[in-house]
Amino acid sequence: MHELDDADRAEIRGLAAKVSADGDARLVESGLFGLEMPQKFGGGGAAFGELLIVLEALGSHAADSRLLGSVGLCAAAIVGAGSEDQQERWLPGLVSGQLAGTLSIGGLVGESAPIPTVEYRASASEWILNGRADLVLDGSRSDLIVTVASMDGRRALVAVSSTSAGLRIEPAGVLDETRCLDDVTFDDVRVADADVLATDAEVVDRVLGELADRACLAAAADSAGITQRVLDDTVTYVGQREQFGRPIGSFQAVKHQLADLKVALEVSTALLDQAADLVQEGDALAAVTVSMANHLCCHTAAVACGVAIQMHGAIGYTWELGLHRYLKRAKLNEFLFGSPQWHRARIAAGLAEVGWDLAGRIHD
Amino acid sequence: MRSLQWALQGGRALSSTEELDRLARDVRTWCVNHVPQGWREAQAGQAGDEFARFQRAWFRTLVDSGYAVPHWPRDWGGGFTVAEQAVIFRELALADAPCLVLHFMSVHHAAATLLAVGTEHQRRRHLQAILDGAVWCQGFSEPEAGSDLSALRTRARRSGDVYVVNGHKVWVSGAMEADWCLLLVRTAEPDAGSRGLSYLILDMRLAGVTVRPIRQNSGESHFCEIFLSDVEVPVTDRVGAEGDGWAVAQMTLDSERGATMVELAERMAVAFGWLGRRGGEPQEAGSSARDRLAVLASQIQGLRALTGRPASHGRTPATPAASAAINKLYYSELLQHVTEYGVELTGLSGQRSGKRTMSAGWLSGHWIDDFVRSWEWTIPGGTSEIQRNIIAERVLGLPREKRGA
Numbered sequence: 069m070h071e072l073d074d075a076d077r078a079e080i081r082g083l084a085a086k087v088s089a090d091g092d093a094r095l096v097e098s099g100l101f102g103l104e105m106p107q108k109f110g111g112g113g114a115a116f117g118e119l120l121i122v123l124e125a126l127g128s129h130a131a132d133s134r135l136l137g138s139v140g141l142c143a144a145a146i147v148g149a150g151s152e153d154q155q156e157r158w159l160p161g162l163v164s165g166q167l168a169g170t171l172s173i174g175g176l177v178g179e180s181a182p183i184p185t186v187e188y189r190a191s192a193s194e195w196i197l198n199g200r201a202d203l204v205l206d207g208s209r210s211d212l213i214v215t216v217a218s219m220d221g222r223r224a225l226v227a228v229s230s231t232s233a234g235l236r237i238e239p240a241g242v243l244d245e246t247r248c249l250d251d252v253t254f255d256d257v258r259v260a261d262a263d264v265l266a267t268d269a270e271v272v273d274r275v276l277g278e279l280a281d282r283a284c285l286a287a288a289a290d291s292a293g294i295t296q297r298v299l300d301d302t303v304t305y306v307g308q309r310e311q312f313g314r315p316i317g318s319f320q321a322v323k324h325q326l327a328d329l330k331v332a333l334e335v336s337t338a339l340l341d342q343a344a345d346l347v348q349e350g351d352a353l354a355a356v357t358v359s360m361a362n363h364l365c366c367h368t369a370a371v372a373c374g375v376a377i378q379m380h381g382a383i384g385y386t387w388e389l390g391l392h393r394y395l396k397r398a399k400l401n402e403f404l405f406g407s408p409q410w411h412r413a414r415i416a417a418g419l420a421e422v423g424w425d426l427a428g429r430i431h432d
Numbered sequence: 433m434r435s436l437q438w439a440l441q442g443g444r445a446l447s448s449t450e451e452l453d454r455l456a457r458d459v460r461t462w463c464v465n466h467v468p469q470g471w472r473e474a475q476a477g478q479a480g481d482e483f484a485r486f487q488r489a490w491f492r493t494l495v496d497s498g499y500a501v502p503h504w505p506r507d508w509g510g511g512f513t514v515a516e517q518a519v520i521f522r523e524l525a526l527a528d529a530p531c532l533v534l535h536f537m538s539v540h541h542a543a544a545t546l547l548a549v550g551t552e553h554q555r556r557r558h559l560q561a562i563l564d565g566a567v568w569c570q571g572f573s574e575p576e577a578g579s580d581l582s583a584l585r586t587r588a589r590r591s592g593d594v595y596v597v598n599g600h601k602v603w604v605s606g607a608m609e610a611d612w613c614l615l616l617v618r619t620a621e622p623d624a625g626s627r628g629l630s631y632l633i634l635d636m637r638l639a640g641v642t643v644r645p646i647r648q649n650s651g652e653s654h655f656c657e658i659f660l661s662d663v664e665v666p667v668t669d670r671v672g673a674e675g676d677g678w679a680v681a682q683m684t685l686d687s688e689r690g691a692t693m694v695e696l697a698e699r700m701a702v703a704f705g706w707l708g709r710r711g712g713e714p715q716e717a718g719s720s721a722r723d724r725l726a727v728l729a730s731q732i733q734g735l736r737a738l739t740g741r742p743a744s745h746g747r748t749p750a751t752p753a754a755s756a757a758i759n760k761l762y763y764s765e766l767l768q769h770v771t772e773y774g775v776e777l778t779g780l781s782g783q784r785s786g787k788r789t790m791s792a793g794w795l796s797g798h799w800i801d802d803f804v805r806s807w808e809w810t811i812p813g814g815t816s817e818i819q820r821n822i823i824a825e826r827v828l829g830l831p832r833e834k835r836g837a
Contacts, residue, residue, distance in 0.1 A: 077746045232759050303828045318831040320817070323824035330823050331758050337728070337747060338737035349449070362728035409723070416712060416722035419729055424708025425703040426729055 074112055080118055084125035092134050092165060097120070098323050101139050102163040106147065109159040116144075116282060117344040127369075130246045130393045136286050137206035138162050142169030143411035144282060145214045148275035149225045149266035158212060158227070172201040172215035172252060173283055173405070174175065178348025184254040186217035186224055193261055195226065197234075197254040205404070207250030208237045214265065215252075216276060223263040223272045232257045244396040270361040281347050284362040291369035291401045294394050295333045298369075298376035301391075302326060306379055322379060329372050336364040353428055356418035359411040367408065369398035444625045456519050459499065466493055471530055477787030479652065484609050486791060487534035488565055494532070495563050499524070501539050501710070503694070505547065508559050514694060518740045521695040525702040531793030534567055534609060536692070542568040542614060544687030546629075549672045549680050554633070569610035571601035571658055572681060573632065579818050581616070582626035582678065586660060588617040589814055590674075594664040595619070595632065597640075600657065603812065607656035610636050615665075616681050619674050629677030632831030633669040640664075650788070650805045686756040693739040693759040696794070700732050700763075703795035707770070711777045724773060726731060731766050738762070754827040761819040764809035767794060771806050774799025 072080075080103070085095045095101055104119045105111025119140060126133050126240070143162040146155055161167030184199030197217055207213065213228045228235065236253040266272050303326060306317030316322050343361035346354040373395035384391055389431035402408055419426065468474075468490070475486055494500035495509075502517045504510030512520065534540065543562060546555050558566070577584035586599025598618055607613065613634040620628030634641070640663035645653035672680040708725055715721045739759055750758065775782060778799050786798050794809065798800055810816045824830045 074746055081746065123683040125622070143701075155724050295587060299828075303830060307830060314834065315831045317824075318833050320833060321820065323828075323830045324817070324820040326828055326830065327823035328462055331762050334750070334755075335731070335734035335738050335762055338741050339734040341747075342733075343735040357733060360733050363727075364730050364734055412723045412726035415726035415729055419708055419725070420712055421724075424705045424712055424725075426704045427526055427698065427709070 069133055072118060076114075077118065077121065079120050080114075081125070084122040085128075085356070088122065088125035088131055088133075089129040095133065095135060096163075096165040101135060101165060103139075105139065105143060105159060105163050106155075109389065110163050111154065111159075115411060116285070117341075117348060120285060120340070120344055123225045123286050123289040124293040124296075127290035127397075128297040130294070130297075130397050132248075134165070134168055134206060134209065134248050135288075137170035137210065138165075138168050140282060140286055141171035141173070141205075141279060142210070142212060142214050145171050145225060145275060145279055146227070146265065148278055149271055150227075151265075152387045154227070154262075154265060162212075167212060168206070168210045169212040169214065170204060170206040170210040170284075172204045172207070172213055173279060184215060184217045184257075186219045186226060186259075188219070195259040195261070195264060197226065197228065197257040197259060199254050201252045201254075203240050203242075203249045204252050206248050207252045208239060209248055215254075216272075219267065222267070222269055223276065224267045225267055225272055225275060226259050227263045228254075228257060228259060229263075232259070232376055234258070242400060244393075244400040246393055248395050259288055265288070276317065277355070280405070284358045284411075285340065285344060285347070287401045287404045288336075288343075288358075288365035289363045291365045291398055292333070292337050292340055294369040294398050294401075295329065295365075295372040296337070296374050298391065298394050299326065299329050299333060302379045309381075316379075325375050325379065329368075329375055332364075332368040336361070336368045351428075352422070353418070356415050359406070359414045359418070362406065363411045363415070367403040370395075370402055373398045435499055441448060447471065448712050450516060452519050455516055456523055460518050462497055462499070463523060463529055466497065467529045472528070472789050472792065475530075475789045475791050477774070477789075483604075483790050484534060486530070487532070490530045490791070491532060492536045496755060498537075500532070500563070501543070504539075504543060504559075508543075508547070508555075510564060511526045514740060517694050518698060518736070521698040522701070525699045528702075530791040533791055533793060534606065535562070535565075537570055537606060537614075538562045538566060539569040539611050541570055541684050541694050542612070544576045545614060545671060545680060545684045548683050553668070554671065558633070559748035567606065567609050568614065569604050569607045569636075570684065571607075571613045571615045572606050572684075574600060575602055579815055581681070582629070584629070585617060585622070586615075586617045587668060588630060588632065588665070589715045590617050590619070590667070591664075595630075595667060595670070597632070597634075597660045597663040597665055599660045599721070601660070602657045603646075603655050604643075604658050605655045605812065607636070607658055608645055608653075612636060613658065614671075614684055616677055619677070624675075626678040627675055629681070630674045631671040631677040631680040632665050633671060634660075634663070634665055635669075638663050638665070648805075649807070650801060652788070652790070654790075682753065682834050686753050693735075693763055696763055696767075697732070697736045697739045699793060699795050700767070701736060703770065703797065704729060705734050706797050707774055707777060721777075728766075728773060732770070735759075735762055735766060750827065754823070757814075757819045757822040757827070760809075760813065761816055761823070764806070765816060767809050768806040771795070771799055771803035775803050 083098055093216055099112060100122050102111035103114045107113045107408055111424050139162055148208050183201055184197045186195050186197050188195055205405050211230050217224050217226050217227055233253040234257040238251045240249040240251050242249045304323055307315055309316050340361045343357040346357050377391050383389055494590050499520050501510045502512035502520050546558055576586045588595035588597045613636055615632045615634040617630055617632055618628050619630040640661040642659040644657045646655055712722045712725050782800055788801055789796055825832055
């Protein structure tokens with residue numbers, strides 16, 4: 069991984085802003101799918117923090133993109149846990165968009181979504197998966213589903229082809245139409261040795277920890293993009309819409325709510341950037357800060373969408389204007405990778421562990 | 433006019449994690465040797481002369497170490513980056529060092545204003561004097577000019593080499609102990625509005641200056657009225673050009689809303705530890721106490737991330753004035769939430785009135801007292817409502833509200 073400087077980041081931000089509304093083909097063509105992937109597989113070798121910039125831009129358009137599932141999670145799992153052979157097999161396709169992937173991460177982030185169990189049949193050198201993973205991002209649109217499976221109380225990471233016999237994928241039918249979530253059932257799904265990414269507890273735990281951080285920050289970045297977008301749109305609208313002979317944006321009852329959103333946006337994105345840095349540095353408070361960033365960013369976006377609709381008046385809750393897409397996506401983001409309550413519990417538990425020392429004193 | 437940000441930053445490169453860790457260890461060692469033992473107990477209930485004596489002694493100790501003004505430029509005894517300032521303030525807070533209350537305005541407001549727009553002579557004269565212990569206060573508000581500062585009436589008439597000043601200032605924190613005052617006056621006719629204002633340095637010992645304390649809701653008399661009767665202020669003590677007072681005053685206010693926040697955010701992070709250990713420990717995971725603590729912790733970390741982030745953070749940069757308003761609004765309202773939760777955690781027994789330790793600052797850990805005092809942040813330096821106007825109008829670009837006739 070090579071260090072990008074501020075100018076590189078500004079370039080990524082500009083590029084993402086330009087192409088993120090144009091669909092995945094354009095993102096692939098611009099090199100954004102491969103941004104973070106190892107250079108030998110056609111990637112840009114950037115850090116996850118840079119991918120977050122793109123995810124934020126996608127959020128600002130409520131874009132229906134495979135970026136998160138395919139490269140942000142699936143490819144990252146393969147990079148983290150897969151062998152050299154496995155990386156060569158799958159990464160080029162994921163980066164070029166010819167292969168679509170996702171990660172079934174239920175039961176890892178969030179409360180208690182059941183995960184499939186996996187058992188090993190030594191006689192046939194194969195692995196058998198049984199069980200169910202609910203609300204998997206892009207499940208029905210993926211060629212490859214990397215799933216966490218439990219094995220005699222331990223966990224394994226397994227790559228499952230969507231055409232495997234015994235795999236059933238049904239749309240979950242969530243209200244947010246900009247996202248695809250599906251229920252995945254594993255019924256004696258056979259997986260060859262070559263498709264098992266990791267069974268070693270140490271590797272699995274490390275990679276799952278990294279994937280959890282990624283997933284939580286991805287939702288936070290998407291929400292930050294939503295907040296920025298609905299705030300911008302609302303500022304424009306209240307500056308133009310006139311009532312009582314003046315723009316409604318001149319009334320303090322209106323402008324103060326937007327000022328509060330601006331403050332919340334600044335605070336939550338500062339925390340998001342810091343969380344990404346701490347993850348990169350492997351800081352002791354990284355996981356706690358990730359949850360904090362997820363909590364603040366996702367909450368802020370949900371509030372922002374509510375304020376945006378209210379400030380637009382009746383036009384705000386029409387189907388046509390489309391603010392409902394942002395509201396639904398923001399509400400989904402709050403639960404996509406850990407609920408607010410789960411994150412708060414994780415924050416408190418993490419802080420209790422360090423004696424509630426928020427100041428993060430370094431130790432001699 | 434030079435930007436405040438430029439004036440305050442020594443232009444140093446960002447420091448590495450190792451450098452920051454080394455600085456933290458240095459400050460920590462220094463604190464072990466220099467933070468007065470048992471100062472909280474000794475200072476409890478102290479006000480007036482004894483409070484001032486203790487503050488002056490502690491300030492002198494800090495100046496000698498180089499940690500009193502880390503945010504000043506290197507030439508004047510500072511030169512630490514924002515990240516380094518945060519480390520210094522964090523270690524001072526963790527070591528439970530006394531807060532600089534008496535000299536707060538000297539090292540922040542007065543210094544920032546002089547560094548940004550003072551003449552070389554004014555800087556040479558006053559910055560060293562500040563390090564030598566000079567105490568400053570700020571005379572902006574008047575009985576008829578609060579949020580609408582441009583309506584102020586204190587009048588300065590030019591007469592040869594002096595301005596003859598007459599008027600009445602109010603809500604001036606620390607005026608009883610102050611040697612100097614940052615004074616905003618009118619040098620043109622009232623219909624000139626904010627364009628008719630000028631900014632003076634007032635020597636509090638001049639003839640015609642009368643100070644009268646006002647008792648606050650906490651019971652203390654930290655802020656005061658100042659009456660000015662034919663006070664003769666040398667023209668050389670004007671900061672900025674005649675008629676530029678409004679712009680200079682905005683710089684002073686930006687320093688209050690901006691640079692001070694790095695310190696205050698670190699103090700808040702440490703105070704959160706007291707709350708967490710009191711409220712979070714006996715609780716089960718998922719309890720409402722832990723839930724509330726998790727939210728406050730997130731907000732405090734958000735404040736620290738906001739105040740501590742380098743200027744080159746890659747997002748659209750806010751102007752110093754904009755980020756100052758955002759920081760001040762968020763800090764002051766969060767201070768209210770944090771202290772209010774402290775009151776809740778300490779229950780009925782927390783209602784006992786203790787002897788206040790003024791040198792403990794705004795988060796003393798005597799929560800009911802801290803809560804009652806928290807309006808000292810949501811009102812002075814531009815109320816929260818004014819901050820929201822600034823953010824909406826100057827940052828978001830929303831139209832101004834119509835002014836009355």
